[in-house]
């Protein structure tokens with residue numbers, strides 16, 4: 001594959017779940033994603049559908065590059081509320097609700113992968129990218145947060 005990939009910025013297109021792929025296919029797509037991610041100055045992760053490839057593959061590169069083929073979050077612990085950005089929505093930032101610790105099963109890794117509080121950026125990015133593969137953008141994660149502080153606020157003013 002030697003295409004010129006463009007970052008998809010259409011939220012409707014990004015709202016569709018990606019199809020599962022085989023591990024060899026996923027590894028090849030992972031290589032393309034890491035190459036494309038390198039071109040972006042600010043990005044720490046990229047999902048296949050963000051460059052128009054319908055495949056459940058994403059990469060995260062905070063420290064070591066991580067390729068995830070058909071990833072699923074199996075376990076999660078401790079809510080956090082980070083401020084996030086996305087290569088598909090330049091200039092936008094939202095406060096989301098995420099987990100500080102997750103265990104991920106991906107078909108190209110034998111064991112569960114742990115991402116946690118010792119590297120929060122990597123942990124948050126992994127959740128953000130896996131969301132992309134399920135057709136979920138950071139804006140979809142904003143809503144739950146908006147509800148919770150209001151309840152707290154009403155209690156506090158009594």
Ligand SMILES: [Zn+2]
Nearest residue numbers: 086087088128
């Ligand atoms: Zn994104």
